[in-house]
Amino acid sequence: SLASAPELQNQPKKIAVVGGGIGGTAAAYYLRQEFGTGVTIDVFEPGTVGGRLATVKIGDQEYETGGSVIHPLNLHMKHFIEKIGIHQRKDVPSKMAIFDGKELTFEQSDWFIINFFRMLWRYGLSFLRMQMWVESVLDKFMRIYQYQQYGYSFSTVERLLHAMGGDGFLHLMNQTLEETMLGEGFSQIFLNDIVAPITRVNYGQSVRLNAFVGAVSLAGADPGLWAVDGGNKRVCSGLLYHSKSDLISARVTSISVKLRPSKTGPTTTFYEVNYIEESGASHALYDVVVIATPLHQGKSDIAFPGFTPPIPSHFPGRYHQTVSTLVHGKVNMSYLGSAEPASKFTVSDILTTDSKGCAINSLSSVDPVHIPQGYKRPPASEDKVWKVFSPQPLSQEQLRDIFISWDSVSETRWLAYPSYRSLHRKAPPFILHDRMYYLNAVEWAASAMEMSAIAARNVALLAHHRWHQEAGKIDQEDLHARLRGEL
């Protein structure tokens, strides 16, 4: 193997990270942590640092148009903001409603006790049982932090999931959320009324996505979600700065292996990264490469000529389109089938059921990325910013249905996350070649900021252990039992 060549026993001299989203910048941060100050880390990013963490300006304020909420137990994201010295956005209490394309079928009250009894009346203990099920998945999920703390890494997404939750987690990847929850005794009505609206707002997909990403989606409706003051993408620029990496504003077009004689005799292998920057095409040699962008149609187009076995530019499976439309205007209460006066309507998140009449996945009143002192979210009677998630761009007619007036519309068409409909096809590997790694393989388990951060730490550890031939830190079984009592 290339990693066993004697000249590789020292530290690598140059590492390339392809992609400057949360995955790539977190990888740069953890690679610096693993390999120390002697290595040069170049991060290639042709667009804005942040990738799918992005904001748009409306009036004088910025609003999140991509990844927006972070779970209170997402420990890497928490660690990043502490390290960078930025803060959580001030919390503005939110209120949820469910819309079936004709009317609001559920509206959260300001009072916890009223919500509790409404849910109990309609769905018995299903709501509480669902929270307990998600908590049990999260409990196992949290094991990854201890494994990573001790330096353990995994060569595939399946091994990583297995280390967290054993066969049970692999089983979640092979079953739909619908099958799993029906099997756990939840009713089809509960799935249609409550679970589907959550999977629709969070992944734009039905309850027939795999049960692992389904659980992550339900966790995305937990209380205590947070965001970063000034915009989530600040984490990416902060990590880039802290990792002391060099940002190269360029698109990588191909990566191939190059052999070079070394001073000591034996030939050394490098990766030649070809890229296009504003001034034209260029290339550079690296010891280690981390790909931190999805290798899928429409997401990136990187050729890997000359590898045996071949590395595809595009792995099987496709990314799901979610269009995020930010509208500054007044919502049309009669579109929501509501007779409530707009001045009293303070719901912030309107989720939708999987019914024919519903062209949108969600409609949310959004707050700016920085919450000014004394800020109160305006009621629906006032002009404010709404975010619509839909599978297709909204037509003028749809806009006229949903809003009575508006003065700005900003549309972002995202190839947002994998289409999780086809059940567990094997995820792509984390290791593409001896010293070339693929972070976004993790998105086939679930796509979320924290998932990219976990994969970033995993590939940095993998790169380090494989460079130094520390096989005992890769793909170890029974870590949970072995580390019990260690922390």
Ligand SMILES: Cc1cc2nc3c(=O)[nH]c(=O)nc-3n(C[C@H](O)[C@H](O)[C@H](O)COP(=O)(O)OP(=O)(O)OC[C@H]3O[C@@H](n4cnc5c(N)ncnc54)[C@H](O)[C@@H]3O)c2cc1C
């Ligand atoms: C609308 C939407 C809402 C979401 N909401 C949430 C949420 O609330 N919470 C949550 O946790 N997650 C959410 N997500 C998911 C989350 O945003 C992603 O999982 C995460 O941002 C992925 O980060 P990444 O760095 O792995 O990939 P990306 O952010 O896609 O970064 C990849 C980068 O690589 C660059 N690139 C592509 N090709 C090349 C090339 N050839 N050379 C060099 N660079 C290249 C791209 O420009 C891009 O910047 C949401 C996603 C979307 C789209």
Ligand SMILES: CC(C)=CCC/C(C)=C/CC/C(C)=C/CSC[C@H](N)C(=O)O
């Ligand atoms: C990875 C773990 C354990 C938890 C992450 C939970 C989480 C924050 C999931 C959200 C995933 C996602 C793709 C959300 C998209 S929409 C977000 C928000 N509702 C919005 O309207 O912007």
